[in-house]
Amino acid sequence: MVAGVQIHSKEAQQAQAEILTEDALKFLAALHRTFESTRQSLLVAREAAQLRLDSGVPLDFPPETAHIRADPSWQCAPPGPGLEDRRVEITGPTDRKMVVNALNSGTKTFMADFEDANSPTFANMLNGQVNLRDAIRRQIDFESGGKSYKLKEKPAVLIARTRGWHLDEPRITVDNAPMSASLFDFALYFYHNAWELVKRGSGPYYYLPKMEHYLEARLWNDVFNFSQSYIGMPFGTIRGTVLIETLPAAFQMEEILFELRTHSSGLNCGRWDYIFSFIKRRRADKSAILPDRKDVTMESPFMDAYVRLLIQTCHKRRVAAMGGMSAQIPVKNDVQANEAAMNKVRVDKLREVKAGHDGTWIAHPAINQIAMDIFNEYMLGPHQYHIRREDVRVAAADLVNSKVTGQITSSGVQSGVEAALAYSGAWLGGNGCIPLNHLMEDAATAEISRVQLWQWVRYGARLADTGETITPEYVDRVVDAAGPKLVGGPISEKNMEIVSKYLKAQVRKEWPGEFLTSDLMGHLAVADGCPAQWQRSVL
Template sequence: MPKGVQVHSNVAAKAQAEILTDGALDFLAALHRTFEPTRKALLDARDDAQRRLDAGGVLDFPPETANIRAGAVVALRAACPRARGSSGRDYGPHRPQDVLGLALGETRVPIFQRLTEMAYADSSAPTFANLVNGQVNLRDAIRRQIDFESNGKAYRLSEKPATLIVRPRGWHLDEPRVTVDNTPVSGSLFDFAMYFYHNAHELVKRGSGPYFYLPKMEHYLEARLWNDVFLFSQSYIGMPHNTIRATVLIETLPAAFHMEEILFELRNHSSGLNCGRWDYIFSFIKKRRADRSAVLPDRKDVTMTVGFMDAYVRLLIQTCHKRKVAAMGGMSAQIPIKDDPKANEVAMEKVRADKLREVLAGHDGTWIAHPLIEPIARPIFDAHMLGPNQYHVRRSDVHITPSHLLDTRVPGAVTMAGVRENIETSLAYTAAWIGGNACIPLNYLMEDAATAEITRVQLWQWVKYSARIADTGEPVTAELVDSLIKELAPGVKKLVPGGVGEKELQVAVEYLKGQVRKEWASEFLTSDLMPYLAVADGVPAKFQKSAL
C-alpha cells in the first residue's frame, strides 16, 4: 500500500488487485490530501445554511453572483455526445449484465439508447464488492472485453455501444473502506478516481472521453470543487485540460437558485444540467422541514406540473439554452406491466404524456426507467425535436422568482393509501439496500434511493405536523405509523423480487420507527445505513460513523 493508505475490506483479492493498484491509490491519496479540507468546509456550510432556514431564513439567488446571471450570453465549451431523444436510465454497474444488457445494447434489444449512465449513487448499494466489481466491469466494457454467457443467454457488446456516463456518489458520503492518513476518503473522490485513473486515456483513444454525472450539489462552490478536481486530475495523468465533461443533476432545492453559477464554475467541463426530479422533491421537503406550509400531499400528487416543479423545469431549460448546453429531462418511474395489458397501457400513457411535456417544454433529451420504454420515448422526441438539440428554444417568456420555486400550492391530499404506500416502499427499499440491492421494482414503479427518500421524509413530515388523513380525518401519528408497520412488514418480503432477509427487514422497521419520531429527519438514509455495509465489509469501528 502507498504510504498512509489503508484498505479495510474483505473483498476478493483479485478484484482489489485489478482496481486498487498502487498507482490508483496514490492518485486517490493525492486527491484526498488536496481537496478533503475544502469538502469538509462545504459540508459544514450546508449545515449552517440549514440552520438559517430553520430559523426563518429564505432561499434566494446569491447576490454576490448577480454579475454572472446578468452576463453576456456566451456559449460554453462543446458538450459530450448526446443521444437524440433519450438518455439511459441509471444502473449500478456491479453486474456485467447491467453494463452489457442495460448500457451497451442486448442482442434482443437491437435499437437502444445510445447514451447511458452507470450510477454509484442512487442505484447501486455501495457494498465494497459492488463498488470494486463495478469498476472492473466498466474497465472491461470500455476495452470490449466483457462478453459472457449466463443461464444459456449470451451477452455481447453491440457494434455501436452506448456512451458511458458514470455518476459518482455525492459530496456528503464517506468511503470508510479506504482511509488516507487515518481518515475515510470521500465516496465521490473514490468513485471518480478509480474510474478516471484506469480509463480516461483509453476512452479518449477510442473516440469517447471521461464523462460524468455530478449529483446532489447544493451550492456553486461545490461545483467549483469538482472543477478543481478535474483540473488537478487531468494534470496528474498528463491529459489536456477540458477533456472531462460533466452534466450536473439539479436535484436539490438550493441548487435551483445556483444553476447559472454551477454552469459558470464548470464552464470548460460542462455538458449541461439535468432535472433530477425525485431527489428534488425529497430536497424540497427536507430543506423546508421547519415550514409547516410546505407539507405536501401523497407522493403521486407531486407531479411535474405542480407549481414549484414546473418553475424549476422552466428555469433549468432557460438557463441551459442561454449558455447552449443540454437541458436533460427526468425519469418517468413507470415500468412495463407484463401480466396486465390494460394496466400497462395506463402506465405507458403516463410515460407518453411525460415525454411529450418534456420535449414541448424544450428539453434536449430524457431518462427512462426500462429499456422497453425506449420505443415510446424516442419517437416522441424524434417527432418534436428535429435537430440534435433545442437550443433555439430560449424560453424568453420565463421569469422565475424565488416565490415560484418555493410555491407550496400542490393539489391533492394525504390519504390512508398514500401513508400505507409510503410505509411499504420505505421498508422494502431500506431492507433491500442493506442487502446490497439499491434499485427495485415495486408496484410497477422503479424505486431507487431518491424515490424511497421521498417516502421516508413524507412520513416524518406528516407526523411532525399532524397532517390529517383525508379519508378518515385522523392525524398521522407515530403510533399510527407503528401500527401500519406491524401490519405491512410481513408482506414486504414478497414485494421485493428475490425477497429480503428477516434481519434487514427488522433494521428497516426500527429505522423507520425512529425516523418519524426525530425532531428533524436525517439528511440521507444512505449515510445512516452505511455502517451496516461497513461492518459486513470488515471496517474497524473507529472508521464507522454511528448515525442510527
C-alpha cells in the same frame, strides 16, 4: 502498498487486485490530501445554510453572483464527442448484466449509477468499476443461465454517476480519515479509463449529484483540472452533467454552470431527489407540507418553475437541459395495466420535449422506443438549444410555491411505508433498485417516502379519507403490518427488522436524517469487515 492508505475490507479481493492497484491508490491519496479539507468545509456550510432556513431566512438567488447571471457573454464548453445528441438516456446500476443490456438498449447514452440505483457494498463498488472498464475495452461479454450477453458494435455512450459529496467511503482511509465517496468513484473510473475512452472517440464523462452550492461545483472543477494534469490530459477533456436535485441548487443553476463551464455538459432535472430536498430543506416550514407522493407531479407549481428555469438557463449557456425519470416500468402479464403505465410515460416525455428539453431518462430498455419516437418526432436536430425560453420569468417565490393539489390519505401512508421499507431492506441486502407496485424505486423515491412520513407526523397531518391524525403510533402500525409481507428475495427478515426500527425512529426525530444512505451505511461497512472507528455514522 501506499503510505497512509489502508483498505478496510476483505470483500471482492479479485476486484481489489484489478482496480485498487498501487498507482490507483496513489492517485486516490493525492486527491484526498488536496481536496478533503475543502469538502469538509462545504459540508459544514450546508449545515449552517440549513440553520438559516430553519430560522426563517428565505431562499433567494445569491446577490454576490448577480453579475454572472446578468452577463450574456459566457458560454459552456461544446459537447464532448458522443454527447452531441442525448435524446434518450438509460440509467441503472453497474452490475455486469445491466451494463450490457443498457449499452445495447438503443439509447444514446447510459448513465452507470454508482449512487441512487446502487447499494454501496464494497463488492458492488469494485465490481462495478471492473464492469465499466471491461465494457469500455469491449471485454465484457459473458454467459449466464444459458444466455449470452454480448456488447453490440455501437453501444450507447457511457457516463458514470459518482456518489455525492456528503458520503464517505469508509473502506478506504487516507491518513486515518475516510475518503470521499465522490472522489473514490470518480478517481477509479478516471484513472483506469480516461485515456482509453479518448482513444475510442469518447471521453471521461460524469453525472454529478446532490450539490447544494456553486462552491461545490467549483470543487468538482478543481478536481477535474488536478486529475487531468496528474495524467497529462488536456484541460477540458472531462465533461460533467450536474443533477439539479436539491432545492438550494435550483437558485444557483447559472453559477453552477459558470464554475464548470470548461467541463460542463449541462444540467438534469433530478425530479425525485428534488422533491425529497424540497421537503427536507423546508423542514421547519409547516406551509410546505405536501400531499401523497403520487399527487406531487411535474405540473405542481414548484416543479414546473424549476423545470422552466433549468431549460432557460441551459439554453442560454448552450448546454443540454436533460429531463427526468419516469418511474413507470413495463407490467408483465397485465395488458391493461401495462398500457396505462406506458401512457404515463408517453405523456411525461411529450411534456418534456415540448417544454424544450434536449433529452430524457428511462429506467428500462423496453421504454426506449416510446421515448425515442416522441423525441424523434418533436426534436428534429440533435438538441433544442435554439429554444431560448425568453418568455420564462421565475421568481424565488415560484421555486418554493408548495400549493400542490392533492390529499394526504391512508393509502399514501401505506405506499410510503412500503417504498421506504422495501427499498431500504433491499439496499442493506446489496440491491440498489427494486420494482414495487409497477414502479422502479431507488434511493430518491425511498427518501421522499421517509421524509414525507416524518413531515406528516411532525405537523400532525390528518388523513383526508379517515380523519385520523398521523402519529408515530399510527406509522408504527402500518410498518408492523407491511414489513413482514415485504420479506423475501433481496429483503431478509433481519434487514427488515433493522429498517423497520429505523423508520419508526425517523418519524420521532426533531429533524429527519439527512440521507438514509448515510444513516444505514454503517451496516454495509460492518458486513464488509470495516472497523467501526472508520464509520462516521453507524445506526
